[in-house]
Amino acid sequence: MRNMKTFYAKLMTMALLLCAAGMLKAQSLTSPNGELQMNFSVSPQGEPVYDLAYKGRTVLKPSKLGLELKDDPGLMDGFSIADVKTATFDETWEPVWGEEKQIRNHYNEMAVTLNQKAQERNIVIRFRLFDDGLGFRYEFPLQKNLNYFVIKEEHTQFAMTGDHTAFWIPGDYDTQEYDYTESKLSEIRGLIKGAITPNSSQTPFSETGVQTALQLKTADGLYINLHEAALVDYSCMHLNLDDKNFVFESWLTPDAVGDKGYLQAPCVSPWRTVIVSDDARDILASRITLNLNEPCAYDDVSWIKPVKYVGVWWELIAGKSTWAYTDELPSVKLGVLDYSKTKPNGRHGANNEHVKKYIDFAAANGLDQVLVEGWNEGWEDWFGKSKDYVFDFVSPYPDFDVKMLNQYAHSKGVKLMMHHETSASVRNYERHMDKAYQFMVDNGYNAVKSGYVGNIIPRGEHHYGQWMNNHYRYAVKKAAEYKIIQVSQVNQ
C-alpha cells in the first residue's frame, strides 16, 4: 500500500485525442527506459488484442482481452477504439513497512476507450508499462447500458512464444498449499495429478490449470511472471493453459452458483501483471504489485509494527503437543460445555508454564512476540465437521491465563500474538469480530494471525472467490478500527 500524501504528486497527463476512428487501429506504448514495448489493436471481429516485447524479443504474442457476462452479449468483441489517452507518471513514495524506505513508481500509461457499438457502451482498458513489466486492467464507467453485471468468465490471454519452463502449482479455488513443480508447459497435463496432494480444502478446476503468481523461463533466458494486483471486490485469477498453442487464459474463482463476479459500475478489475527480465533477480526486485495496489487508506499508520515472533505452533504441527485441551470429548457445544469438568489430555501446548518458557525465550533472543495457537475453547472438533459455531475467540482453556500471561510477557518487553482460527466458518467469525478485537485491546494484544482451514461456510463458496475476498478486507478493516494488525492466512 502506498502513502496517500505523496501519491498524487507528479502526475503529468498528456491527453491525446485522435479524432478519426480510422486512425485508431493500432497503438503502441514504450516503457520509460525503452526496453519494453507493447502494442494494442482490435481484431477484424472487434476483439481487443495486445502483445509485449522486451529488448526486441517477443514476450507475449498477440493475446485477446475480454469478459463473458451472464444474461448479456458480453464484453468480448464488436469493439472499436474510441479514444486513446497517454500519460507519464513518476513518483517516489514511502511504504508503511517493507524492505525499502522508498519505492519508485514510474510508468508510461495508455488508457484505451473501446466502444461496443451494438450494445451502445464503452469500456476502458488501462495499460501501465514500467521498466520491469506491464500492468493492465479493465475499467467499467457508469453508463446506461453498463451498470450491474455478472461475470461468467474473464478471458484475458497471455500467449507464450513456446514451450517454456514453468514453476507451477495446480490451479485451485481453495488452496495454494502445494509443492512447486518445474516442467515444460507441455508437461503440465501429465504431471498435475501427481502435483495435487491432499489438503484440508481443495478444488482443482482443470488438467492444465495453474495458480498465479506463475513464474516462467524461456529457452533463451527470459524470465516472465504472471500475476495480479489490487484484488478488491473481485475473485482471484488463476490461469488455464491451452497446451497446444501455449496460451494462458484467466480463470476466475466461482461462487456457490457458478458465477464469477457481481460488479456495479463505475468499477475496475484488478490489475493483471507481466513482469519481464533477462535477469531472474529482477523478478523478485520488481515492485509492480505494490505500485499497482491502492495507496494506504490510513493517515495514522503508527500502530502498524511488523514483528519477529516465535510460536507455540510447530510443536503442534509436529504432533509434540495438541491444540485441544482434552481427548475425551467427541464434540463441543460452546457455552454449554464446562471445560473445567473435563479431563485434560496432558499434552495441551497452550498451557501457562509452557507459554512462559516461550516468553522467556523470546525475551532472551530479541523476538518481539509469541504466537500461541490452541489457547481457546473449541479445538476438540474444530475441523472437518462443517461446524458453524466453532469458536468464540474470547474463551480461553482453563490452563491458559490470558491476563497473567500478557502481564508476564509485557513485563519482559514481549507481546503475545493472538490466534483466530475461523475453521472457515466465516459468518461465525464476523459475528464475533467486534468482541474478539475488543478482547485483544483489553488484554494488550496488537496483532492477530487468522486462519481459514477447511471448506468455507457459507457452503459452496471458495477461499479465493469474491465473497471471501470481500470478507478478508472486512476483517482487516475491522481490525484496523481497533488498531490491530491482521496477519491473514487464506488457508493454513
Added chain:
Amino acid sequence: MRNMKTFYAKLMTMALLLCAAGMLKAQSLTSPNGELQMNFSVSPQGEPVYDLAYKGRTVLKPSKLGLELKDDPGLMDGFSIADVKTATFDETWEPVWGEEKQIRNHYNEMAVTLNQKAQERNIVIRFRLFDDGLGFRYEFPLQKNLNYFVIKEEHTQFAMTGDHTAFWIPGDYDTQEYDYTESKLSEIRGLIKGAITPNSSQTPFSETGVQTALQLKTADGLYINLHEAALVDYSCMHLNLDDKNFVFESWLTPDAVGDKGYLQAPCVSPWRTVIVSDDARDILASRITLNLNEPCAYDDVSWIKPVKYVGVWWELIAGKSTWAYTDELPSVKLGVLDYSKTKPNGRHGANNEHVKKYIDFAAANGLDQVLVEGWNEGWEDWFGKSKDYVFDFVSPYPDFDVKMLNQYAHSKGVKLMMHHETSASVRNYERHMDKAYQFMVDNGYNAVKSGYVGNIIPRGEHHYGQWMNNHYRYAVKKAAEYKIIQVSQVNQ
C-alpha cells in the same frame, strides 16, 4: 413461546421400561380425552411406522418415519424398539402476548428409543398426543456413532386415507406469497403450474409439492392440519405428495450445495404436527404449535409490547408514492453518493410533512405506531441487482428528519416503527445490526419490521433453509439485546 417459570411445574413421568425386546413390537398412545389414538411399531425391515385415529376414524394410515443421511447408511431402517417411556403432562402457562391470558398444555407422551443394531446407535422418537392433535420429533442423543451428521432428506410420511380436499399453496424454498387453491389431492399436479404466480424470489421443487401449514378436509368431515413447531437450527419442512397413494412426505429446504441440514448431537428435529377435529373451528383454536415451541427464554419481557400500527406502506405498494428519493440514479454507492445533490422525484413517500400526517392520524385514531418504509438511502437500486452493500440502516434520505419526526410522534403519544429491508443481503444486514439497533435506541424506536425481498445473498441459500433460520433467530436475539421487538417477514 412459553414462560419458563411455570414450564417445569407439573411434569409427572411414568417411566415404563419393558424388558423383553419381543414385547416391544407395537405401542399405543391415547390423548387425555381418549378421542385420539396413535400406534407405533417397526416394520419387518425395521422401519419406524405410526398411524393415527380420531374418534375411531383413521386420520393417518400406517406412515413411515426416518432420515436419509449423507455419507452414512442413514436412519431409515434396521431399527428395533429398545425402550419406551410414557408420561403425562398438564400445565397452564401464560404467554407473553396473544389471544388468551392462559394456555393449557396437556398431553400424553411416549418416547420410543430405537436401536439401529448394524450401526450400533440409538435415536428417540418422541410423540405427544394432545386432545387436539399429535406432535412428534426425532431426537439424536450424543453417542459414539452419531455425532456430526448431514441430512440428505427427512422422510416423514403422512399417509392420507383418500383423495381429500386440500387448501394449498405451491411448495417453494423461497416464498409463501401465493394464492390458496382448493382442490382434491389428485388435482394438485394439474393445477400447480397455474398456482405458481410470479414472485420476487421463488424456487418451487416438485409438481406435487405444497407448503406447510397444509389444511385438509376429508369427504366425511374431518379437518386435518399438517405443520411444524420449534423450528430451530433446521430447515423448513415442505410436503411432497405421492398422488397415487395420497401419501405426503417431508421435503426439506436445501442449502447451496444441496444438503438439507448440518446437525450435531445431542439435538432434536422440529416437531411435526397433525391437528385433527371434526369441527373446523378447533383447528384455528388449537395451541399445539405454541405448546410445542420452546418456553420464552427471557425473564424480563416487559419490553415486548404488541402494537397496532398504520404505515407509509400501502401507498407505496399501490404506486401512489415511491420508496426511492430520486429517479435520476441508475445505481447507488452508499457512502459515496451525496443525496442532497440529487434531484428529488417529488413522489417520495417517507417525507417529513407526509409522515407527520400519518402521526396525526395515528394519534387521532388510537393507533400506537407509524411504520415508515423508504426512509433510508438506497432504494433506487435495492431490488434485483444481487447487490451486497445495499442498505446501511442508519442513513435517512434528506427529506426524512429522524430526530424531529420521532419527537413529533412522541409528543403525540405515538412511536415510529423502524423498517429494515435487507434486500435478502444477509451478510450485509448482520454486519450493520449493532449500529442499526443502537440507532433505534438512540432515536426512540422500539420495534422494527424487517424484510427479505429477493434472492438470498449468500447466493444459493434459500429463505427457508437452515442457514436463514439461523439468521432470523440471530436477528431476533440481537434485537432483544437492545430491547427491540423484531417483526420479521421472511419474504415480503
